[in-house]
Amino acid sequence: MDAVTLLGVRDTALSVDEVLAAVADPAAGGTCFFVGTVRDIDDGRPVTGLTYEAHPTVEETLRTVAEKVAAEVPVRALAAVHRVGRLEIGEPAVVVAAAAEHRQEAFTACRRLIDDLKRDVPIWKHQTFGDGTDEWVGAP
Template identity: 65%
Template sequence: MAADRAHEHPGEQAHPQPIRLIAIRQTPLCLAEIFQAVGDEAAGGIALFVGTVRNHDSGADVDGLGYSCHPTAEAEMRRIAEKVVANYPVRALAAVHRVGELEVGDPAVVVAVACPHRGEAFEACRKLIDDLKLEVPIWKHQKFSDGTDEWVGA
């Protein structure tokens, strides 16, 4: 549901720079950093999504995986974030994706969106992660327990 910014209440105008953090990192992701990046006194709801490495895929046991990306990946993340900000009453937004070798349980992607109300925050956060997964050139190389492997998104 797109927000109609003309009907915002005083004090709920969009922050001049609601996109607070966009990054591709080779180091472990810090949930506290991303949560703090979207802090905003006018936000009544913050939705945070953490995508983690699971121990299975399509019935096969996963031992770990590696993520790699195209050099344009971070710019594509920003483009998608800008679309979300344009269509929802976003006060603050952050998105960080990990590349390199990850183990089962590691956070691979974290997105967070702060909006005046929880419903808007949930909707904007879902749109952000869904579009990132669909459009950003990041590839996953899964390593299975049986010695086989698979590229996803390539």
């Protein structure tokens, strides 16, 4: 059984329900999920806009990251979706979930998946601030 059940990088709204459905498994005693949302402040500065961009290899890299987590943590299912394009304050930017036989493995896999995704998957955030300045986060 392939534990990686849903992966995607999309320019459309993300659905927590879709991600949770993708990891549903009758043998899972625990399901953990994380939703990263666009906030209106960063480092004390008001955020007025946010855009995500991705490298063409983004989905291949996302699969590699997810498969590594699945190989190292005993999970029943893993899923991850990330937005690209312009997002509004409060919108989900990333949703990840992990289902495992026990809660500890679900928590561990979910945390590893989001941490590894943020570190290794080539998605970059461009923020604009209320004072007219901007910055790229995670860009090479």
